[in-house]
Amino acid sequence: MILIQNINPTKLHDELISAGVIPIFLENDKKDDEFIAENTWIAFSEDTDIDLVQQIIDAHDPTPKPEPPTEIELLQQENLELKLALAELAGKSEDDKQDLQLALAELAEAFIGGAE
Numbered sequence: 001m002i003l004i005q006n007i008n009p010t011k012l013h014d015e016l017i018s019a020g021v022i023p024i025f026l027e028n029d030k031k032d033d034e035f036i037a038e039n040t041w042i043a044f045s046e047d048t049d050i051d052l053v054q055q056i057i058d059a060h061d062p063t064p065k066p067e068p069p070t071e072i073e074l075l076q077q078e079n080l081e082l083k084l085a086l087a088e089l090a091g092k093s094e095d096d097k098q099d100l101q102l103a104l105a106e107l108a109e110a111f112i113g114g115a116e
Contacts (some may be wrong), residue, residue, distance in 0.1 A: 009040045021044070
């Protein structure tokens with residue numbers, strides 16, 4: 001068993017698993033409202049590559065992972081995207097309207113000019 005200090009045990013556990021290292025025991029003294037544990041004890045099977053474990057520990061950044069967006073945040077983002085899409089469509093519609101008015105004016109000019 002090894003003792004590691006001042007780490008984010010949940011994040012380190014995920015990093016170990018991602019690297020294919022499966023701890024057989026992980027215990028820590030982290031308080032419920034904190035991310036960093038002063039002490040974390042981890043045990044590995046005898047065939048575990050301890051050099052790889054040490055590399056993962058050395059590269060460990062205890063900064064917590066960002067929280068995923070809430071349902072409200074996702075809905076707010078979707079709402080904003082819809083508003084932007086509607087504004088873009090409205091702008092295109094206005095451009096089309098102006099193009100049509102210009103074409104009609106040119107047609108009227110050609111018609112009136114051809115009648116003289």
